[in-house]
Amino acid sequence: MDTRTPLIVVSGLxxxxxxxxxxxxxxxTVVVHHDLDHLGEGVLRRTLTTVDSEQLDVLELAHGCVSCTLREDLLPLLRRLHTRSTVDRIVLHLDPQLEPEALCWAVEHVVVAGVVGQIDGPAARDVRVEAVVTCIDGRTWLDDATGDVDLRPGTDDDRTVAQVVVGQVEFADALVVAPGADDRQQARLQAVLARLAPGAPLAWTDRPDVEALLAQVPATARRGRVDDAHAPLLRGQPPLGEEWGVRLLEFTAARPFHPQRLHEAIDVLLDGVVRARGRAWVATQPGNALLLESAGGGLRVAHAGPWLVSMTPDQQERVPATRRAMAALRWDDNYGDRDSSLVVLVHDADPDEILGALHAALLTDAEFADPASWTTWEDPFGDYHREPCEDFAIEPSAPRKEGQA
Structure with a gap:
């Protein structure tokens, strides 16, 4: 019997x-909200709301960053709330700057120490994510999701608005959409949402009955599970046909990318595309896969960990059986499980142009036949900066490199 306290995450920019x-x-039920508007000044406003009361606390942090907010206050708070006999459910109303995927990863993996009466460990010892609900504005979301506007100009936060709003929807188990768009805009938006968050029940209202919506969340929902770059890219059963110019493209290749040509080809993923995500085999990096993610005009590139063929037998045994089974289906005698696989959600781009640019970035037959030359090429994906407070990183992936096109 799972005695952990259910946690519902409500997100949305x-x-x-x-x-x-x-x-x-x-x-x-207690609703927890952290206001991060003054986080840069080292000040955090936290509100706890129940049916009977509302408690506001103004806290000072040694370092004004999101990672410190989670580590020093939010995660320990979740563990303490679990011990209260008056609390049987926690609703976490995220500040717009917080992304549910990063939060759920932190709940599962970041060790919380020093909570009186509790063994050191992640908050997942005491709480379980029951659902992630994302709320969006139907009038503005698609423009936000396909733009290149910085989320917090003039700060160290290099995320774009598109990266945040797309990530919030993609990770959702249920969606609330405030209506207001005309019929055509609503139809296009629904086509995008059906492919970005397949299977998530959707309510078109600004006064949602969230309890009823949660009752529609299917048993197969993610519920806070964070997938890595080697998980299936077509999660759920998204529509594969075209609606209102919206469609999913699949790209696969059993030979590596040329690093410089891939770097140039990435531009096709940043215009007329809502989301691109996948793993890439780059010739100059035979040991590790690269994770490529774009949202609107924002790009993220990160190490996605080693290929199975680069691991020792003991390391391979610690890899999930599903990944090993999928790799066995495409195993190559020379290159093992190395391959490239991308899924691109197009809303206003030429699919043939995208697929053509990606195919042109692969090694030619002559280059593929000369693997000794691969390590001599310049690699624009070779350097990655390290995030502040990385020892307590809340990102579900490795250190990242981001840029604008």
Whole structure:
């Protein structure tokens, strides 16, 4: 029997997030909200709301960053709330700057130490993610998701608005969409959402009945599970046909990319595309896969860990059986499980141009036949900066390199 306290995460950069969180209030439920507007000054405003009261605390942090907020306050708070007899459910109303995937990864993996009466360990010892609900504004979301506007100009936060809003929807188990778009805009938006968050029940309202929406979340929902770059890219059963110019493209290749040509080809993923995500085999990096993610005009490149063929037998045994089974289906005698696989969600781009640019970035027959030359090529993907507070990183992936096209 799972005695952990259920945790519902409510996220959204725009949309009725406050109403959605408040709609979940009932006896035994506490709504937690961290206001990060003054985080750069080292000040954090935390609100705990129940059906009977609202408690506001203003806290000072030694370092004003999101990682410190989670490590020093939010994660320990979740563990403490679990011990309260008056709390049987926690609703976490995320600040717009927080992404649910990073939060859920932190709940599962970041060790919380020093909580009185509890063994040191991650918050997942005491809470379990029951669902992630993302709220969006139907009038503005698609423009936000396909743009290249910085989230917090003039700060060290190099995320774009598109990267945040796309990530919030992609990780959702249920969606609340505040209506307002005309019929055509709504149809295009629905086509995008059906492919970005397949299977997630959707409510078109700014006054949501979230309890009813949560009852529709299927048993196969993610519920806070963070997948790595080697997991299946077509999660769920998204529509594969075209609607309103919106469609999913699949790209696969059993030979590596030329690093410089891939770097140049990436531009096709940053215009007319909502989302691109996948793993790449780059000739100059035979040991590790690269994770490529784009959202609108924002790009993220990160190490995705070693290929199975680069691991020792003991390391391979620690890899999930599903990954080993999928790798066995495409195993090559010379190159093992190395391959490239990308899924691209197009809304206003030429699919043939995208696929053509990616295919042109692969090694030619002559280059592929001369593997000794691969290590002599310049590699624009070879350097990665390290994030602040990396020892307590809240990212579900490795250190990243991001840039704007």
């Amino acid at each position: 725009c949309g009725p997030t406050h109403r959605a969180a408040r709609a979940l209030l009932r006896p035994g």
